[in-house]
Amino acid sequence: MKPFQYLRPKTVAEAISMAADYPEAQYMAGGTNLVELMKRGIASPSKLIDINHLPLKKIEHRYDRLRIGALALNSDVAKHKSVLSRQPLLAQALLAGASGQLRNMATVGGNLLQRTRCSYFYDLALPCNKRKPGSGCGAEAGINRTHAIFFAGNGFGGNEKSSCIAVHPSDMCVALTALDTEVVINGTGGERRVLLKDFHRLSTLQPELDTNLQPGELVTAIEVTDNAFAQHxxxxxxxxxxxxxxxxxxxxxxxxxxxxxxxxxxxxxxxxxxxxxxxxxxxxxxxxxxxxxxxxxxxxxxxxxxxxxxxxxxxxxxxxxxxxxxxxxxxxxxx
CATH class of the missing domain: 3.30.390.50 (CO dehydrogenase flavoprotein, C-terminal domain)
Incomplete structure (x- = not known):
């Protein structure tokens, strides 16, 4: 693991300012994925911005939507009464993911931003367009039993050939995508919202980018609008x-x-x-x-x-x- 500077902001604005000042900085919450990537040498942030002390853990229903802070723990979300009564699909997905120990550490924001578990991505000796753009996709002609079957451009080999055939690992994000969830994002330009279906990217151009976040932006919450799906x-x-x-x-x-x-x-x-x-x-x-x-x-x-x-x-x-x-x-x- 390469040396890095540890920073701990007191406010969301301070965290965003830190990231804006240091382009190679990364935010860290539970660290269940990021720390592993750092240990393996896949992620090497020069600055690590610890956001765990920011006020982003609240889970509440207000007006016509359920708002979940980015630092809410997966385990807390899965058992919250508003989630269970209004959006049980989300609770089911969270309980299907990871293990009890990891759910007690992992945050909603971190779950959104976790990276693929493709073995070619994790092995520095093997080619991977996501880790090193232009190096090739080792899985394409390698061991690809767990890899993708849907791609951009009407399938693999279509008009927009994929440069990475790895799959997204999250269970939570699958449920949230079905529920038309909005992601609340803060940056130097203020707050913006994007539907989760548009938050993650397909791997045509720039496979190293998993999301459409801009540099320095911070996910602060997700919001699920009330629906009539709870019973079915x-x-x-x-x-x-x-x-x-x-x-x-x-x-x-x-x-x-x-x-x-x-x-x-x-x-x-x-x-x-x-x-x-x-x-x-x-x-x-x-x-x-x-x-x-x-x-x-x-x-x-x-x-x-x-x-x-x-x-x-x-x-x-x-x-x-x-x-x-x-x-x-x-x-x-x-x-």
Missing amino acids: SHYLKIRDRASYAFALVSVAAALQMDGGRIWDARMALGGVAHKPWRYWAIDLMLRGQAPSEKLFREVAEHEMQSAKATAQNAFKIKLTSNAIVAALKAATGIS
Whole structure:
């Protein structure tokens, strides 16, 4: 680990000012991902800005939305009464991620910003466009069983070929993407908001950039607008082992039902793309329909038409299709 200067601001404005003054600085909260990257020599910030003392831990419902501070711990969010009653899909996703010990340290903001767990990214001896742009993607012709099946430009090899086939590791972000969450960001130009679907990037140009944050900007909160999905939502995570493991495929399904029919539907997929993959056509395909396995199978197969397997992960296409059907059945309560 290279030497660095440790800074501890007292206010959000002071933290932003520190980052603006030092372009190579990085913010640190729980450090569950950043510290590991620093130990491996992948991240080498000259300044480490510890934001743990900033007032960004509050979880509250106000007006028509649930606001969660960026420093709220994943474990606290998962058990908060407003989350459980209003956005249970988020609680389900958080409890499916990491381990109890890590959830007690990891923050919401850190979860948003965690980097891929691709082994080629973590091994400094192997090529990786995300770690060193232009060096090549080792996974493309290597071990790619856990890698992406959805890409920009209508699939891998489409109009916008991916320069990185790694997947986004977060469970929380998959649920939040399905719920049309807004990310609250502060910087030298003031506050701005961006939908989570636009926060993360696909890996066409500049694969080293995971998000659309500008230099020095700080995520201060996320906000989820009230919805009618609480009674019919489900997070399904499929992984190699039941304990701490990242998703091979995950599905966040959120439905509004009335009179035995579906009137609104949102879905996002995890473990299949460089960022949480939003299934945009699902609302139109399900709206006004009575739930059935046949309908859900048609919905799943429609999305899989744009999937593209690499050498070792063709199984993910069928697995994702089956996971979509299973998540929709669980959300609607049909057997």
